[in-house]
Amino acid sequence: xxxxxxxxxxxxxxxxxxxxxxxxxxxxxxxxxxxxxxxxxxxxxxxxxxxxxxxxxxxxxxxxxxxxxxxxxxxxxxxxxxxxxxxxxxxxxxxxxxxxxxxxxxxxxxxxxxxxxxxxxxxxxxxxxxxxxxxxxxxxxxxxxxxxxxxxxxxxxxxxxxxxxxxxxxxxxxxxxxxxxxxxxxxxxxxxxxxxxxxxxxxx
DNA sequence: CAAACGATCTCCT
DNA sequence: GGAGATCGTTTGC
Numbered sequence: 001x002x003x004x005x006x007x008x009x010x011x012x013x014x015x016x017x018x019x020x021x022x023x024x025x026x027x028x029x030x031x032x033x034x035x036x037x038x039x040x041x042x043x044x045x046x047x048x049x050x051x052x053x054x055x056x057x058x059x060x061x062x063x064x065x066x067x068x069x070x071x072x073x074x075x076x077x078x079x080x081x082x083x084x085x086x087x088x089x090x091x092x093x094x095x096x097x098x099x100x101x102x103x104x105x106x107x108x109x110x111x112x113x114x115x116x117x118x119x120x121x122x123x124x125x126x127x128x129x130x131x132x133x134x135x136x137x138x139x140x141x142x143x144x145x146x147x148x149x150x151x152x153x154x155x156x157x158x159x160x161x162x163x164x165x166x167x168x169x170x171x172x173x174x175x176x177x178x179x180x181x182x183x184x185x186x187x188x189x190x191x192x193x194x195x196x197x198x199x200x201x202x203x204x
Numbered sequence: 205c206a207a208a209c210g211a212t213c214t215c216c217t
Numbered sequence: 218g219g220a221g222a223t224c225g226t227t228t229g230c
Contacts, residue, residue, distance in 0.1 A: 063227075079210055080224045129211050169210050192211090 002154045004147055010072035014089040014096040017071075018044040019183050021087065023157045026103055028135040029150040033111045035135045037103030037125050038156050041184040041191045043167045045086070047096045052173035055095030066143045067095035074144045074151060076137065082129030085137050087146060087153075101128045101168070101182075103135075104190045127192040161186040163198040 005024065012020060019042075027036040045053035054064045054077070066075050067088055075086040075097050090096030103125045105112055112124045112134035125131040132138070137151065146153050167182045184191045186200055 061227085078225065080212090080226080082211055082224090084211085127211065172209085 002156065005072075005153045005155060007070075007072050007147055010087070010089060010146075011091075012089075014044050014046055014098065015181065017087070017089050018042045018098045018181070019162060021098060021100075021153070022162055022183060022185050023159045025106060025154040025156040026100065026131075026135065027107075027152055027154060028137055028141075030136050032136070033108050035105075035108030035111050036154075037105045037107075037131065037135070037190075039100055039102075039153075040104050040188040041100075041102035041182070043099040043101055043183070044089075044181040045097050045099065046181070047090060047094055050173075050179070051176040052167060052170040052179075053095070053097070055097075058095065060095075064095060067097050068093055069143070071096075072146050074137075074141050074146055076132075076139055076142045078139060079129070083132045083138050084128045085132050085141070099128060100131065102126050102184070102188075102190050102192045103131045104188060105134070122189060126190045159185040161200055161202060163200050165195050165198045168193055 021039050021042050024039050025036050026039055047055055048058040055067045063077055070092055071089045073088045075088050076083055086097040086099045088097050105124050113119050116124050116134050125134045141151050144151050163184055163186045164180045165182050166178055166180060170177050
């Protein structure tokens with residue numbers, strides 16, 4: 001059992017946090033068992049100036065409310081049939097968040113196969129809607145602190161090489177669509193989509 | 205009230 | 218590997 005990320009950890013700038021979360025272990029415990037996976041892909045959404053963010057222009061609704069809270073809580077929202085999970089970042093009243101787009105299964109793989117109704121390992125968690133289903137993350141987790149059960153993030157490992165590129169599926173977001181705020185562990189097979197334009201960056 | 209939005213799944217090639 | 222159907226919530230008319 002590795003160490004829980006501290007509330008301090010979540011206070012780093014959003015772009016830094018988005019990279020630092022790569023390789024960390026996302027865990028969800030339920031009565032059916034525990035399922036977890038290493039975070040391998042993230043996207044940063046930055047507050048009032050990012051047209052792709054729900055909190056663009058400080059839009060504050062029942063849905064986005066938790067983005068204005070302290071960093072380190074879960075922001076879940078339903079996109080059609082799927083629930084997506086974000087890590088809230090930025091200081092209080094700074095509505096920023098990091099979307100978790102893919103994880104690599106670690107614990108509870110049989111449980112994930114049941115929940116996902118497939119036995120193909122690669123299909124379990126290789127997308128933002130898939131991983132929430134596999135870990136049973138839902139709107140009941142909205143606003144949950146990520147430093148205590150039943151949903152939390154542990155220190156994992158530091159990836160040797162990570163890549164950055166444009167975010168996925170935000171073509172209608174003006175100039176913000178070109179911001180390179182998507183990060184993933186280079187060549188990890190569970191990353192949701194591959195893109196040709198990428199920069200490889202080494203962590204300090 | 206109608207439209208838009210984005211991820212997944214299915215089917216096809 | 219790619220195009221189209223599907224779906225629930227939010228936002229625009």
